[in-house]
């Protein structure tokens with residue numbers, strides 16, 4: 712979220728101008744720091760609440776396929792590809808906060824991406840989701 716020349720990332724207000732001034736002597740370093748910070752605060756609108764179906768939705772943003780799940784009035788986002796063999800998690804059955812991969816049955820916790828049951832051995836990445844009015848945003 713941008714507030715004038717300040718940016719909020721993970722609850723911390725960051726002044727881009729302040730960092731650039733601090734690193735004036737090392738211009739390449741300051742450019743790298745600024746680009747890194749901007750990449751950390753990318754919040755992407757992925758759709759509207761009113762257009763969200765009952766189950767899950769997949770969106771492609773910034774080259775990533777992300778599955779968004781609705782549980783009650785809350786939304787959760789995880790990587791769309793199962794870590795076992797890239798099965799489509801948005802097509803999986805959802806029971807409570809658990810999605811089951813439709814290909815070989817791995818189970819993941821929708822709220823944090825953790826593997827609950829294999830054959831997958833690795834968690835999927837989870838993303839922070841926020842809503843504002845009718846809009847759904849994912850922190851990429």
Ligand code: FES
Nearest residue numbers: 793796798812815
């Ligand atoms: S691809 Fe998901 S369990 Fe195999």
